[in-house]
Every structure is written in structure tokens, then in C-alpha cells.
Amino acid sequence: MEKKLIGIDLGGTTIKFGILTSSGEIQQKWSVETNIMDEGSHIVPDIIASINHHLALYKMDQSQFIGIGMGTPGTVDLEAGTVVGAYNLNWKTVQNIKDEIQAGTGIKFAVDNDANVAALGERWKGAGNNSDEVVFVTLGTGVGGGVISNGELLHGQGAAGEIGHINVQPNGYLCTCGGHGCLETYTSATGVVRIARDLAEEFAGESQLKTALDNGEEISSKDVFDLAKKDDVLALKVVDEVCYYLGYACANLAAITNPEFIVIGGGVSAAGEILLSKVEENFNKFAFPTVRTSTHLKLAELGNDAGLYGAASLALQFK
Amino acid sequence: MEKKLIGIDLGGTTIKFGILTSSGEIQQKWSVETNIMDEGSHIVPDIIASINHHLALYKMDQSQFIGIGMGTPGTVDLEAGTVVGAYNLNWKTVQNIKDEIQAGTGIKFAVDNDANVAALGERWKGAGNNSDEVVFVTLGTGVGGGVISNGELLHGQGAAGEIGHINVQPNGYLCTCGGHGCLETYTSATGVVRIARDLAEEFAGESQLKTALDNGEEISSKDVFDLAKKDDVLALKVVDEVCYYLGYACANLAAITNPEFIVIGGGVSAAGEILLSKVEENFNKFAFPTVRTSTHLKLAELGNDAGLYGAASLALQFK
Structure with a gap:
């Protein structure tokens, strides 16, 4: 057997x-x-x-x-x-x-x-299609990931794949690592809510998200994406900002490792197509031409x- | 034999x-x-x-x-x-x-x-100390490089190591690749001169570099670094900006690959210690804490x- x-x-x-x-x-x-x-x-x-x-x-x-x-x-x-x-x-x-x-x-x-x-896991049985060149980005409470190249995980000196700590905004939000503007501060579940609170402050129009925040209701990253899918104007702004930073980081990841697939997983990625298409838009804006055509963004397939x-x-x- | x-x-x-x-x-x-x-x-x-x-x-x-x-x-x-x-x-x-x-x-x-x-080459017989984890960044007419991890070069889908096209300034200088704000546009030999011309325009103080540029003299990246070593105020501002972008890019490189060494070579790196120390300063500002202590920046040793x-x-x- x-x-x-x-x-x-x-x-x-x-x-x-x-x-x-x-x-x-x-x-x-x-x-x-x-x-x-x-x-x-x-x-x-x-x-x-x-x-x-x-x-x-x-x-x-x-x-x-x-x-x-x-x-x-x-x-x-x-x-x-x-x-x-x-x-x-x-x-x-x-x-x-x-x-x-x-x-x-x-x-x-x-x-x-x-x-x-x-x-x-995502490389072997999920969106990575068993390719030797896969980057996985997981958007959860924090942002993490793993980089597979030449068929092997990169470890470097032990901390390779700290994708959540790619800096995407010098002097941006304070991160738990002590830095300012790490990807994690914008695209983790808590980052999404943080952006929502920030943008709500200066937002004047009609928005269910704005109302909920002003009423002191607890909102989640999922709420923000759900409202964006219903064309809530503020929620769309938040999603645009989240996807800008993620697309920007993916473009820089790809300039360095040029994987076949960048697989986006974790709780926030449950938002699905709205997330993927907006991240791709920003990826295409910032990625080097040959990388843009050879590296493909995908949603994770295996969940937990x-x-x-x-x-x-x-x-x-x-x- | x-x-x-x-x-x-x-x-x-x-x-x-x-x-x-x-x-x-x-x-x-x-x-x-x-x-x-x-x-x-x-x-x-x-x-x-x-x-x-x-x-x-x-x-x-x-x-x-x-x-x-x-x-x-x-x-x-x-x-x-x-x-x-x-x-x-x-x-x-x-x-x-x-x-x-x-x-x-x-x-x-x-x-x-x-x-x-x-x-x-730098990994085997130069500054890379024969480590299995080395990133090489070359600052010449353009900016290029190579990433070695697990003892092997990363190729990805053929374009890994396009370090010159890491985006360091969204909506920054136009790059030959069609993008805006690639590392190459700020830290190549031509990038250094470009920054010098830009900063000279709005610079009012005493500066040999400013005078040379205003007189229409042709200046090189080497001239800028030589003047900075003589404390020319404008030249120091240019060097600070170059080293800011390079340090920022190195921090993001290291968040992804966490090499033992990032080796900086190419013509611009002939500037030596002034370049290295200022790049390190910015690297330390932007790098993830465990990466900051495990990844070391070095000047290339083998030249041509x-x-x-x-x-x-x-x-x-x-x-």
C-alpha cells in the first residue's frame, strides 16, 4: 500500500x-x-x-x-x-x-x-498549480506570506517572505514592528477598518459605511467589502486604497521574484473578484512590462x- | 592536473x-x-x-x-x-x-x-563571502541586479532580479520601461544627475554643483559624489535623495528575501563609504527589525x- x-x-x-x-x-x-x-x-x-x-x-x-x-x-x-x-x-x-x-x-x-x-499548500493543491514559482500573500489579522522560487521556499536568514512588512508608504501608518507604512497596516483586516475610519472623517457624501462608523457601530473588513459591492461610495474609496497598496506591493514583489503566480489568500481575500480586479489594475500600473505579462494574480483556493x-x-x- | x-x-x-x-x-x-x-x-x-x-x-x-x-x-x-x-x-x-x-x-x-x-561573481569571490543568500544591486547607466537564495539565482519566469524596476516613488520620474518612479530613475548614474538638475532649480544657497549646472557644464554622477564629499550643500542633498531611494528599495528587497548580504556595485558605487553609510541609514529606517540585524549591506569588491x-x-x- x-x-x-x-x-x-x-x-x-x-x-x-x-x-x-x-x-x-x-x-x-x-x-x-x-x-x-x-x-x-x-x-x-x-x-x-x-x-x-x-x-x-x-x-x-x-x-x-x-x-x-x-x-x-x-x-x-x-x-x-x-x-x-x-x-x-x-x-x-x-x-x-x-x-x-x-x-x-x-x-x-x-x-x-x-x-x-x-x-x-496553495502551490501544491491550490491556485499555485504546482508551479515552481509562486508567491503567497495572506491577508488576515496581519499580512504574511511565503515565496517559492526554483521550487523551494525562500528563508534567507530566517525572515524571508515578510511580505506584510514591505514598506508601501514611507511615513505611513505606524506598524506593530515599529516601522511606518508597512503593507500590513493598510491591507490586513484591521488595516482595512483603519483606512475606513480615516477616510470617513473627511467624507461628506451619502454612505452607509459613514453612517455606521458615525454611529459607533463595530465594522469589519468584510462589512467594508460588502458595502463596496453595493456601490457605497465611501466603501469603494476604502477598497480602492487597499487595492492600490496591495497592487503596488505585488508589482514590487514581482520585480524581484517574477513568479508565475501571486496567490492572494486569508480572510480579507474572501471579498473575491472585487479585490482581485482592483489589485490587478494597480499591479498592471506599477509592474515592469515583461513581469506584467508573465506574473499572474489569483485568489487562493484552499481556504483554511x-x-x-x-x-x-x-x-x-x-x- | x-x-x-x-x-x-x-x-x-x-x-x-x-x-x-x-x-x-x-x-x-x-x-x-x-x-x-x-x-x-x-x-x-x-x-x-x-x-x-x-x-x-x-x-x-x-x-x-x-x-x-x-x-x-x-x-x-x-x-x-x-x-x-x-x-x-x-x-x-x-x-x-x-x-x-x-x-x-x-x-x-x-x-x-x-x-x-x-x-x-560577487557572491563567489567578492563581497558575498560565498554565502547562499546574496542580493547584488548594480548602479550603472541603468540599475540591475541578481538575487541568489538557497544558493541559486532566482529567475522566476525569466525576469526575476529586475531590481532597477522596483517602484520607489509612485508617479515619480518616467522610466524607459514606461513606468513612473522606478529605482533606476533615481539611483543610476543618469538618475543621480537628473536629481541634481531638479534640486538645483529650486536651490538658492552657495554650491559649486549649482554653479556648474547653471553654467551648463556637463556633470557626472561621480562629480556629484565628489562634491558631496567636499560638503557641497546641494551635492549632499542629491546624495541624500539617491541614498534614501536605494535604502528604501534595499529594505523592501530584504523584507522579501532577507539575504545575508546586499552587495552594491556598478559605477555609482565607486563613491564608496559616503554612499554605503547613507544607504544603511535609510535601510535601517525602513527594514523589518529581524531583517535589519540579519541582512548586511556591503560595497562590491570585484569591480569589472x-x-x-x-x-x-x-x-x-x-x-
Whole structure:
């Protein structure tokens, strides 16, 4: 029987698991809550127990697996298989996860950070069409991403693919990183709302978005895009600004890496076609001519499963 | 006896050749004029004749070589070993240089574009310290470069490393590519002079640069930096603007690829320490914190020989 992969998507609230074929078909999927108590010291034992429990359940054993791959928050040392600084997991000290999980399951283990792993997932089974040249940009609470070139993730000195911290507006909005005008401050879910509040202040016309903001209602990035789709004038202005910055950043990304696809994912990308078409407009304005025709923008296709697919694909190195 | 490499740096005015050891020591060096007559149809035959002539001269034969590597202007098809669109060579149609040079010399041949090859050279024997993570930016008549990550040049869909066309000023200076505000329009040799002319117009104080420009004297990028080193107020303003844009672009390059070194070369970089220190200042302002400490800016070290070293290193793949 063909050997399988295990993918793990470790997040601050849940840990998702999948058993996949080596060609990337999900055959089993389950999840457990992330227990971040006691400095996150239960997380790795919980992962090991959950895998061993499910293998027993499915009457499988370690010899039937190529390996385990995992995506995690924090800063990853790929060689050592350690993670540090994953604050939403309460991991403050270096976690020796590779050795522990290999010992606890008897299966080979590889790890990378969650944004990189999602990039691998979209490349393998999603919008990236299994191309060797894919950039993934994820627009969530923050903005992250991963850059794949020559078929491999770029890591640089450990922080390559910090797409959210491409500077798109010198002296722009203050970012959590301490900089001003990072892409994340304009195109994350919170960035979209920030732009909405800013533009609302000086907006005088008729707008449902303006009314909601003036009434102190809580609005989300989704609300802004939904109103823009209904031609709310202020919401359209906000969307234009968001897409300007994202298109500008994608053009600069493409001048450097010229990927076949730039895949846009994360919560904000659920806005769909309105986002994509306006980002493309700005991309075309700023991109170098040969890059404009050879790099294509696409919406992500895997949603929350990108991490699971990508994590599993990490284990293909053990094949 | 250890086998050798041949490097060729093909330019619009001269073709430089070198015989190198496999560890990158230049043992012989010569050059011939580039004959661009008749749609550049003499270039490849001249290269073959010059190699065969020199091997005979040095009493060497093809069995003593690992391979030949060459850097060329134009758009290169790496697999096919063809070049097209090298206008300063008069090559308007596809040139099948790999097959011809292999047949004419009996030695294996690899080719890449000149900016990529210079990046390989600085990485191998220059400021790149043989790191697997190096970005090279060359400031000449135009601005070009090469990105090396995971030990390999990035090509993307063929146009990766178009560093001169990173947009640093939306709606800025018109670029030859049709865009507005590309890095090249501010930090190439011609860009520096352009900024000087622009700032001179609204400059009122005492300045030798201002006087020279007002007198219609022809000034060069080198003149501007030389005057800045003598504390000419206008020249310092120009240098500040050049270094602002270059530092900003380097910070964004590093957010994406986080190399160990960004190596700055080309004619403009001859300005030296004044350029480097001011670029670093702006880099530090715009770079993501972990990138700021892990990516280091350096001046190129090989000058015009970068292309020769890098070209030779292309042939190491045949080892």
C-alpha cells in the first residue's frame, strides 16, 4: 500500500490534523483544542497523543507513513526542528518539537512557519498549480506570506517572505514592528477598518459605511467589502486604497521574484473578484512590462486547508 | 592536473575572457573588441576563434576544461542556451549561442544574463563571502541586479532580479520601461544627475554643483559624489535623495528575501563609504527589525571582474 503523509496545522486555538496520500488527497481530518496552559507545555504531548490515538483508531502504524509535516507560529529553526517566540501558543522558550514528536510517534518530522506552509499548500493543491514559482500573500489579522522560487521556499536568514512588512508608504501608518507604512497596516483586516475610519472623517457624501462608523457601530473588513459591492461610495474609496497598496506591493514583489503566480489568500481575500480586479489594475500600473505579462494574480483556493496541505507536503522530503 | 574554467563577459564594446581554477583564481585574462556589425553575426565566431587561439597559445586543450560560462546582455533562455533582444550587440533575432560555442570549442557551455552573472561573481569571490543568500544591486547607466537564495539565482519566469524596476516613488520620474518612479530613475548614474538638475532649480544657497549646472557644464554622477564629499550643500542633498531611494528599495528587497548580504556595485558605487553609510541609514529606517540585524549591506569588491568570475562559476555545474 502506498505510504501516507500526516499534516499538522498548529494554531493558537485549534490543532488541525490530516492524513493525506502522497499526491495530496486528504483521507482523514480531525482537530483538537490548543491547550496553551503552563507555557504551552501540553501542546507537543497532546499532538503526539492525538496522532497515536488516531493511528490506533484507523488501525494504522508508523511504518505506513512517509513523515509528518507541521506549520507553526513563531520563529522556526528548520535544521534543528525547534520553535521559539510563538506568543499565541505561550511558547516563550525554545521548543524542541522535532525530536519530541519523532520520538513520540516513531515517524520522521519536518516543520516550517505557518505562512510558509500555507504558501506550500496553495502551490501544491491550490491556485499555485504546482508551479515552481509562486508567491503567497495572506491577508488576515496581519499580512504574511511565503515565496517559492526554483521550487523551494525562500528563508534567507530566517525572515524571508515578510511580505506584510514591505514598506508601501514611507511615513505611513505606524506598524506593530515599529516601522511606518508597512503593507500590513493598510491591507490586513484591521488595516482595512483603519483606512475606513480615516477616510470617513473627511467624507461628506451619502454612505452607509459613514453612517455606521458615525454611529459607533463595530465594522469589519468584510462589512467594508460588502458595502463596496453595493456601490457605497465611501466603501469603494476604502477598497480602492487597499487595492492600490496591495497592487503596488505585488508589482514590487514581482520585480524581484517574477513568479508565475501571486496567490492572494486569508480572510480579507474572501471579498473575491472585487479585490482581485482592483489589485490587478494597480499591479498592471506599477509592474515592469515583461513581469506584467508573465506574473499572474489569483485568489487562493484552499481556504483554511492550505496549512494542512502545505504541512503534509513538508514531509515529502522523506519520500 | 586540476581542470579549469573559462569565463566570458560579453559586453557591447569588449568581450573579456578568463581562464580560472575551479576555486576561482584567474590564471589568464584577455579581451577582444566586440564586432557588432552585420547584426552581431561575428560575435559568436569571434568568441570561438579567440578561445581556440588562446588554448593553442597556452598549449592547452579542451580535455583540460570543466566548461565555459558566459554573461550576456539580453534575455536568456537558460535551457536552450539562446539569447534574444541584446540591442547593444545588434542581436535582434534568437541567437543559438550554446550549441555553436559547444560545437566550436568542444567544451560544455552555460550562459546567463550579465547582471545575474555579476551577482554570482560577487557572491563567489567578492563581497558575498560565498554565502547562499546574496542580493547584488548594480548602479550603472541603468540599475540591475541578481538575487541568489538557497544558493541559486532566482529567475522566476525569466525576469526575476529586475531590481532597477522596483517602484520607489509612485508617479515619480518616467522610466524607459514606461513606468513612473522606478529605482533606476533615481539611483543610476543618469538618475543621480537628473536629481541634481531638479534640486538645483529650486536651490538658492552657495554650491559649486549649482554653479556648474547653471553654467551648463556637463556633470557626472561621480562629480556629484565628489562634491558631496567636499560638503557641497546641494551635492549632499542629491546624495541624500539617491541614498534614501536605494535604502528604501534595499529594505523592501530584504523584507522579501532577507539575504545575508546586499552587495552594491556598478559605477555609482565607486563613491564608496559616503554612499554605503547613507544607504544603511535609510535601510535601517525602513527594514523589518529581524531583517535589519540579519541582512548586511556591503560595497562590491570585484569591480569589472565580477562578470568574469561569475561567468566562470556558471561552468561549475559541469564539474
